[in-house]
Amino acid sequence: MLSVQENFPVEFSDALLAKFAEVVSRYPAGKQKSALLPILHLVQAEYGWLSTDAMDKVAAFLQIKPIEVYEVATFYTMYFLRPQGKYALEVCRTGPCCLVGAERIMKHIEDRLGVREGEVTADGLFSWRGVECLAACGYGPVLQIGPEYTFYENLTEESVDQLIDTLRNKAKEA
Amino acid sequence: MGRKLLLEHINEPGINTFAVYRQKGGYRAVEKALKTMSPDDVVEEVKKSGLRGRGGAGFPTGLKWSFLAKPEGVPRYLVCNADESEPGTFKDRYLMTHIPHALIEGMIVSSYALGAHTSYIYVRGEMMPQIRILEQAIAEAKAAGLLGDNILGTGYNLEIYVQPGGGAYICGEETALLESLEGKRGNPRIKPPFPAIAGLYGCPTVVNNVESIAATVPIINDGGEEYAKIGIERSTGTKLISASGNINKPGVYEIELGVSVEEFIYSDEYCGGITNGKSLKALVAGGSSVPILPANLITKTAAGNSRLMTYESLAEGGFQSGTMLGSGGFIVYDEDQCIVRNTWNFARFYHHESCGQCSPCREGTGWMEKVLHKIEHGHGTMDDIDLLWDIQRKIEGNTICPLGDAAAWPVAAAIRHFRDEFEWHVLNPQESQQRNYGLAHYADPLEPVVQ
Numbered sequence: 001m002l003s004v005q006e007n008f009p010v011e012f013s014d015a016l017l018a019k020f021a022e023v024v025s026r027y028p029a030g031k032q033k034s035a036l037l038p039i040l041h042l043v044q045a046e047y048g049w050l051s052t053d054a055m056d057k058v059a060a061f062l063q064i065k066p067i068e069v070y071e072v073a074t075f076y077t078m079y080f081l082r083p084q085g086k087y088a089l090e091v092c093r094t095g096p097c098c099l100v101g102a103e104r105i106m107k108h109i110e111d112r113l114g115v116r117e118g119e120v121t122a123d124g125l126f127s128w129r130g131v132e133c134l135a136a137c138g139y140g141p142v143l144q145i146g147p148e149y150t151f152y153e154n155l156t157e158e159s160v161d162q163l164i165d166t167l168r169n170k171a172k173e174a
Numbered sequence: 175m176g177r178k179l180l181l182e183h184i185n186e187p188g189i190n191t192f193a194v195y196r197q198k199g200g201y202r203a204v205e206k207a208l209k210t211m212s213p214d215d216v217v218e219e220v221k222k223s224g225l226r227g228r229g230g231a232g233f234p235t236g237l238k239w240s241f242l243a244k245p246e247g248v249p250r251y252l253v254c255n256a257d258e259s260e261p262g263t264f265k266d267r268y269l270m271t272h273i274p275h276a277l278i279e280g281m282i283v284s285s286y287a288l289g290a291h292t293s294y295i296y297v298r299g300e301m302m303p304q305i306r307i308l309e310q311a312i313a314e315a316k317a318a319g320l321l322g323d324n325i326l327g328t329g330y331n332l333e334i335y336v337q338p339g340g341g342a343y344i345c346g347e348e349t350a351l352l353e354s355l356e357g358k359r360g361n362p363r364i365k366p367p368f369p370a371i372a373g374l375y376g377c378p379t380v381v382n383n384v385e386s387i388a389a390t391v392p393i394i395n396d397g398g399e400e401y402a403k404i405g406i407e408r409s410t411g412t413k414l415i416s417a418s419g420n421i422n423k424p425g426v427y428e429i430e431l432g433v434s435v436e437e438f439i440y441s442d443e444y445c446g447g448i449t450n451g452k453s454l455k456a457l458v459a460g461g462s463s464v465p466i467l468p469a470n471l472i473t474k475t476a477a478g479n480s481r482l483m484t485y486e487s488l489a490e491g492g493f494q495s496g497t498m499l500g501s502g503g504f505i506v507y508d509e510d511q512c513i514v515r516n517t518w519n520f521a522r523f524y525h526h527e528s529c530g531q532c533s534p535c536r537e538g539t540g541w542m543e544k545v546l547h548k549i550e551h552g553h554g555t556m557d558d559i560d561l562l563w564d565i566q567r568k569i570e571g572n573t574i575c576p577l578g579d580a581a582a583w584p585v586a587a588a589i590r591h592f593r594d595e596f597e598w599h600v601l602n603p604q605e606s607q608q609r610n611y612g613l614a615h616y617a618d619p620l621e622p623v624v625q
């Protein structure tokens with residue numbers, strides 16, 4: 001998964017480095033490795049995914065080995081190791097949501113975007129995937145969109161269409 | 175109407191803000207505990223309350239606190255488990271979203287009781303909005319002198335930090351959570367040592383669920399004995415239940431432990447009955463990890479007693495005919511749902527979430543997923559059903575952490591109670607692709623099947 005093609009050189013801004021330092025200050029001296037997960041979220045929010053170079057630089061910042069970053073980035077499902085769509089739709093696919101139509105919603109998203117799970121649309125705007133229970137089972141079907149992880153609940157085919165249109169327009173304006 | 179202790183003011187506009195929360199009597203427990211009680215008094219009150227851990231295992235909170243080692247010169251930690259990933263469970267998210275100060279107040283009281291000066295709230299990473307809400311609540315409490323140095327002039331210091339996870343169900347297991355909080359993969363630790371002796375950074379640590387910690391607030395305000403008056407037997411107090419599936423009013427409800435399951439499903443105060451007037455087929459009472467029960471066994475026990483929402487009543491009959499209260503993830507299945515498909519879905523979940531450290535769990539969950547996929551898609555044989563039974567038995571009890579059991583139990587219960595549905599899939603491979611099995615002999619209102 002960590003191939004050279006997936007690399008992308010980054011240079012962390014001073015603002016981002018200041019955020020890293022604030023995170024590190026939450027832990028006792030010498031326990032800065034605790035900052036790894038929060039810092040990877042900050043990096044992903046900035047670039048949309050974690051390139052090898054970004055991970056190496058996080059390792060250098062935290063004074064840990066690169067492998068300690070890779071093993072964490074590959075273990076947790078929220079970290080993307082390759083570029084995603086600008087809007088990565090993550091639909092809950094677990095039991096309780098399936099009782100109220102999650103599988104139908106995923107099929108609809110697939111048809112609507114015209115890409116399979118994990119792929120990115122040609123315009124680079126969208127990707128989608130199924131994820132496990134998002135602790136919103138009473139409001140299913142649900143999906144979330146990072147990096148703010150906004151929730152969209154009680155989804156219907158119509159509300160999904162609307163959401164996709166809204167995001168498309170938002171991208172045009174930006 | 176049952177008494178509400180955690181959600182009493184949930185409909186108050188602005189209750190998510192410090193000002194309104196305080197005006198409604200919030201942070202009284204902090205004042206009372208820090209100014210008039212010793213840390214041991216607080217632990218004693220929690221013991222008297224009979225509060226049992228709301229994260230799933232139901233271990234008495236006061237007792238857990240009393241195990242905390244207190245070596246001289248070594249920091250102690252309180253870590254709040256807000257990883258909430260058990261399918262069917264969404265109460266902690268609800269509490270943190272709508273009444274975040276209830277958790278912060280509980281954190282202060284509990285940290286004081288344990289002698290912790292730094293505490294962490296480990297929130298699953300997907301709950302970024304809730305992380306922001308908690309950080310805001312912490313800042314407000316700090317500005318009011320309820321956090322930081324010399325709280326309320328009592329000389330007690332406390333900092334609370336919010337830690338995001340990375341998306342991994344296993345990090346709800348307390349030792350995996352601690353590994354994750356240390357910046358590592360979420361591989362559960364071999365116990366002993368228990369966190370009470372060697373937890374975060376090797377220091378004595380208590381890990382408690384969001385709801386357990388929030389419950390210490392009414393316990394300190396009204397006294398442990400008052401809290402223990404609510405409920406039945408060793409199921410004291412109130413419990414948040416996350417209700418989902420085919421019901422008219424899904425959502426989070428605070429119940430007095432002891433409400434009957436039937437009332438909880440059908441009364442308008444709670445779930446409001448099954449959607450579209452359909453029949454109840456099956457129910458998972460405490461999150462995906464607990465045994466699924468058919469309708470007749472969930473409303474009445476095999477012995478014919480009305481089944482109540484308590485730790486004891488739900489467990490009556492053991493795994494032969496009972497289940498568990500677990501985390502309170504109450505998932506309701508109507509007559510149109512397919513048990514085989516649901517079991518496959520859950521097996522896939524556990525396979526996906528297995529950390530991979532132990533072979534029975536890593537390999538067994540994968541096998542179960544594959545075999546169930548085969549049966550669900552019309553390619554199963556009768557031997558496959560026995561194979562499933564065999565695999566789940568070989569996982570249970572043979573792993574480092576309870577995720578293995580959590581993966582095995584739902585499969586075992588599905589075969590135990592719904593074997594005819596599995597056999598129907600095998601015998602009718604084509605038909606099973608067109609329609610669901612529907613209700614069978616176990617359906618309401620037939621008599622319980624006693625094995």
Ligand SMILES: Cc1cc2nc3c(=O)[nH]c(=O)nc-3n(C[C@H](O)[C@H](O)[C@H](O)COP(=O)(O)O)c2cc1C
Nearest residue numbers: 227228229255257258259346347348382383386576
């Ligand atoms: C696989 C697994 C997942 C768990 N997930 C959670 C969880 O999301 N939230 C939680 O509070 N406890 C969870 N637990 C239980 C915790 O290990 C621990 O018992 C609990 O946080 C203790 O808090 P309590 O005593 O207040 O319930 C999980 C346990 C296992 C084995």
Ligand code: SF4
Nearest residue numbers: 529531532535573575
């Ligand atoms: S039982 Fe499963 S999740 Fe738990 S430690 Fe073993 S492999 Fe990991």
Ligand code: FES
Nearest residue numbers: 092097134136137
């Ligand atoms: S099953 Fe979808 S949010 Fe829980």
